[in-house]
Amino acid sequence: MFDYLSVRSTFSLMKVLHSIWKWHPIKVGSISITHVHTLSNEDLKKAEQRLSHATLPKSYINNGSVYVHWPYCRQRCSYCNFVKFIPHPNSYWTVQDNTLEHFMVKELEHSLQHSYITNVKSVYFGGGTPSLARPQMIEKVLETIQAVCSLEGNAEITLEVNPTSFETNKLKDFKSVGVNRVSIGVQALDETSLRLLNRDHSVPEALHCINIAKQLFPGRVSVDLIFGRPNQTTGSLVKELETILSFCDNHISLYQLTLERGTKLFNQHLSGEVKVPSADQMADLYEVAVSLLGDSGFKRYEVSNFAHGCSAESVHNKSYWRGLQYIGIGPGAHSRVVPKNTIEKNNVVYNVYSSKCSEQDKMWSGSRIYEENSFNPTIQLSKNFFSCTIREARVNAADPANWLREVQIKGSGVRKVTAQTVLDIVSEYMASGLRTSEGITAEKWSMFLPQISLFDIFHERTLWLQESKLLCVSKQGLKATSIGLNVLDSILPYLLNILEEKFI
Structure with missing residues (x-):
């Protein structure tokens, strides 16, 4: 019944999926949320005690990317609820550019020194208007x-740009210091x-910017369209789309407009002013755009x-979708990183051992041998194994003033740390990886x-x-079909519940 479905039937298909689930009972609830810790010296000591023996291969812990969050914009778009600020004279959150740069570099140095990352594959400058x-x-x-x-x-160095004349004129300078995308x-x-969205550029400025960028960064220009x-x-x-393609044929990011609570556009829609x-x-x-x-x-x-073409794909964004490490610096930035509270033995990195994990779990986690049929169903892993911490999710202080204070005191702007277990990591990987045409690969899962x-x-x-042609499962991995990608929000909760039932 699903062979001929198109995007037009997306929402009726969602109803069908929910009715089908009545015959495939799933556990109600979501993946357990780990406790959020405020980062203090005492919490750092507790974090070291909490970290487990669980292992990751060196190919994972030695590689990562860096995200630099610039916190300022000239004005706020009507749809935007990102962590960004409009600088005003004498406001407490307005920090001089040279001061901001100095402490970003200080935080980056501290974060790299306290991680196992030895090779950075991509750097992304985003956030406000970097x-x-x-x-x-x-x-x-x-x-x-x-x-x-x-x-x-050959690291990818990406800069987010608003297509104003002022920023277009600076592109050459950014290229000279290493930006290549x-x-x-x-x-x-x-x-x-553009007026409704409160953008600060015109259509001619946008097209001119694309044209100049294409000359400076051939094959590595991406255009965002809502x-x-x-x-x-x-x-x-x-x-x-035809106009954009006539200027740039490298990469397009196509985002559906989302009405975020608290934004000007959300309030306009709520009042009936905007539909x-x-x-x-x-x-x-x-559907029209995809076609x-x-x-x-x-x-x-x-x-x-x-x-x-593959060469036009974003290396940096693919690292997120594949569940790899990244360090975020600047106000409001996020990180996913293996903390440097570990022991190295025989080319395998072990986090500090937690006594709650059994010796059998320790034996299993120490093995880096993976074969397609290596799992023996007669040998059960303790459920405690999946509550062992192997990575941390970190969030920096949001506003520039508080972030700056954190960096001055501790060397890092991190305000919150969440311990991530094996289950947390594979759940995140599934949620992001299934959005891609690659899907979840057996190699990366291992x-x-x-x-x-x-x-x-x-x-x-x-x-x-x-059988409904929504999902492909093989020895090589798990991925949504072209039709499945259109209804992924309905499929994903079912898959995450399978995972949760298996290990919780």
Whole structure:
């Protein structure tokens, strides 16, 4: 019944899925949330005691990426609820650029020294409007990485850009200090939408910026576009995409407009001043865009990202989707990192052993041998094994003033630390990895859980999804089909519940 389904039927299919679930009972509830700790000296001591023996291969812990969050914008877009600030004279959150840069470099140096990362594969400058910063900031960040560890020779260095004339004129300077890829926040190609979204550029400025960027960064230009805007039709979206493709044929990020509580656009919609397309209309818009981009040679390698050839894909974003390590610096930045409270033995890195894990778990976690059918169902891992911490999720203080104070005191702006277990990590990997055309690969899964394969966990429990042509499960991995990607939000909770039932 699903062979001929298109995106137009997305929402009716969701209802079908929910009715099918009545015959496939799942555990009610979500993945358990670990306690959030305030980072103090006492908490750091407790964290060391909490860390387990669980292992990760060196190929994982020695590689990572860096995200630099620039906290300032010239103005706030009407749809935006990101952590960003509009600098005002004498406001407590306004920090001079050179001061901000100095402490970003200090935090980066501290974070790298307290991690096992020795090789940085990509650096991403995003957040507010980093292209308003000085090129020297980027130069200092790259120099710091080289001084503390190593910046891969062909590392991807991405800069987010708003296509104003001022920022376009700075692109050449940014290239001279190491930037080799840009992501341009065009968002719309009609003046009415730009005004509604409170963007600070015009359509001619946007097209000019794309043209200049294409000359400076051939093959490495990405354009952001928002669909589902008020009064948008499939015809107007096609026209916008055709215009963009005539200027740039590298990479397009296509995001559905989301009304975030507290934003100006949300309040306008709530009052009836602004009306956005219905769910069915949103599905139509997305289907038209996917079809047009596919016909133009673009691959949908992630739900919202389309690239013309593998070389145009975002290396940095793929590292997130694959569950790899990354260090975030700057106000409001997030990190996922293996803390340096570990022991190295025989080329395997062990976190500090936690007595609650059994000797059998210790034996299993010490083994890095993975074969497709290596799991012996007669040998059971203790459930405590899956509550052993092997990574941390960190969140920096949000506003620049408090972040600066944290860095001055501790060397890092981290305000909260969440211990991540094996289950937390593989759950995050599934939630992000299933959004990609690659899906969850057996090879990457084995970095976290070499003791049991994806096939053993999911094959039998997902036969109904496989027969419905929504999911592919094999010895090589797990991924959503083209149709499955369109209804992933309905499939994912079922898969996460299978995982939770297995290990909780």
